[in-house]
Amino acid sequence: MxxxxxxxxxxxxxxxxxxxxxxxxxxxxxxxxxxxxxxxxxxxxxxxxxxxxxxxxxxxxxxxxxxxxxxxxxxxxxxxxFPLPSGVEVSLDGNSLPPPRVSMVPEVDASPNETNLFPPEYHFATLISNERTTSQDWYQDVRHIEFEFDQDISYEPGDVAVIHPEVGAAEVDSFIIDLGYANDADTLFRIQHTQPDQSLPDHMPTTLTLRQLFTRFLDITAIPRRSFFSYLRHFATNDLETEKIEEFLSEEGADDLYEYTTLVHRTIREVIADFRSVRIPKEYFFDVFPPLRPREFSIACSNLEHRRRIQLCVAIVQYRTKLKLPRMGVTTTYLASLSPGTRIMVGIKPGGLIRLPNDPSTPIICVGPGTGIAPIRSVLEQRIFQGSTENTLYQGCRSAQSDHHYKDQFEDYAKKDAMTYRVAFSRDGPPGEKRIYVQDMISQDSKRVSELLYEKDAWVIISGYA
CATH class of the missing domain: 3.40.50.360 (Flavodoxin domain)
Known part of the structure; x- marks a missing residue:
């Protein structure tokens, strides 16, 4: 308008x-x-x-x-x-503590019913397979993960699976102890709003324990933002700790706060362990701690072949900070820990980034480096299931022996003339020689690629590395 x-x-x-x-x-x-x-x-x-x-x-x-x-x-x-009435003042420094958004009252003879809290796009799924696809000596752990649902489900190439993670039990236990709530960890509380229009974490029951709260709904692994310390200053009882928090919140201390948190990836759990005098009233948990958000993973298979199943290609996030402290992705670590037979709720969400030609005879050129091969695999499975042979795949890997994802399947497609298959192994060449990437192979095939694009109106689908 x-x-x-x-x-x-x-x-x-x-x-x-x-x-x-x-x-x-x-x-x-x-x-x-x-x-x-x-x-x-x-x-x-x-x-x-x-x-x-x-x-x-x-x-x-x-x-x-x-x-x-x-x-x-x-x-x-x-x-x-809008001047304030005479005698009324407003604090611009944020020193006043706002009221909490919830109350938490101990509950007797109640239990959470979490299943009914998930929207219709979530379904119970049983883990069928959780296999490492990279070699054991390879630096990156990539998993082929497969779930089976209780009923037929519908999805398209490019759609994603939504996974709600859980934080490890050891981390949660130590965090609750540092918070000073060890004796209340398994007490059931009823959560009630005290202010209107205040959101709470998705799919959270109205009654739950602190252990459940920090395992599934509040994120203790996130890097804290400035607003976290704005609350923390109200709950520190040690003068030195209070002074340090105030320093972080000052304009002059902004760089120190960045170096303490973001630069070294220090988590909320570690901050609470550092500031030992902090005692946060449980009613303020939802104000202080961010929600533990779900993560989305591209579905790596076609719904035409797998009516009740989805497959994922997931790189398990593991790294070390500048302080040499180990870090692991919350959701990928959770997925890696699951054993076959485990049942969880999985959401199916439209991806919206991939669209296929209506005519299977229209050529497509797919480019998929690393775990970006996941949605590309779903595209190729669907096209080949529909009888298409006008498919070209440029796959990028580091090593033929270590991270060649779905090698057998793609080579089988190529042998059956269902697609043209080109793969670049960027780390397998002799030392000192130029590394070969997918763009180099596309350049080598420039004549054929040009014909597909300009004479046959081919579509190009590129999925980035993750």
Missing amino acids: LLRSDLPSDLFEDLDFAVFGLGDSSYEKFCWPAKLLARRLVSLGANEVCERGEGDEQHHLGIDGALISWLEKLSTSLLEL
Whole structure:
């Protein structure tokens, strides 16, 4: 509507507004939607009460690098525009503790019923297979994971499986001890809102224990943001710890906070272990700790062949921080720990990024490096199941012996003339020689690729490495 050219120039003459954009300065049109919106509103007579803010993901403090100072400017502008009554003051430094969003009351003779809390796109699934596809001596653990559902399910190439992870029992136990709630870890509490319009983690029952809460619903493995320390300062009882938190929250201490948390990937659990005097009332858990969010994984098979199953190609996240501390991805570690026969809830969600030609005879060119081969495999399975032979795959791997995902299946397709198969092993060449990547093979095949694109109107599907 705002883009219509026939709108009167005084349409929003009674509107006051402020805009803070989110962007990444590595892109040419940095914060472009925010700029366009602000300019258009002004051209329609609106009054911009505060200079536009631009959050930059490239800033070492993230969007907070610009947001904190902009919020102060906005608060000042709003107070000038809407003065407070005489005798009323407002704190701009965030020192006041807001009320908690929930109350937590001990519950007797109750138990959570979590199944009914999942929306219709979630289904019970049984783990059928959890096999490592990379060699044991390879630095990366990649798994082929297969789930079977109780009924037929529907999905398309490019769709994703949604997995809600669980944090390891040892981590949860030590965290609850550090919080000072060891004696209440298995007490059942009823969660009740104390303020309207306050969201809680998805699929959370109204009654649960603290152990369940930190295992499945609140994220103790996340890197804490500045807002986390804004709450923490109210619950520290040691003067030195309080002073350190205040230092982190000051404008001068922003770099120290970044070095303490983001730079070394220090988690919430580790921060709580460092600040031992902190005692957070359980009613504030949902204000202090972020929700443990689900993760999405590309489905690596075709629904035409697997009516009740999905297959995933998952790289297990493992690395060391700058402090040489081991780190593991929450969801991938959870998936790797599951044994065949385990039943969990799995969601199926449209991916929206892959579209196939309606005519199976239309050629496609697929490019899939690393675990990016997952959605490409679903595309090829579906096309070949439909009888198509106009398929080309450029697969990128590091080593033929170590991480050649789905080698047998793709070579079998090629032998049956169902597709043309080209694979680049970037680390298998002699030392000192130029490494070969998928783009090099496409360049080598430039004549054929050109014919497919310009004479046969081939489609190209590229799936990035993850």
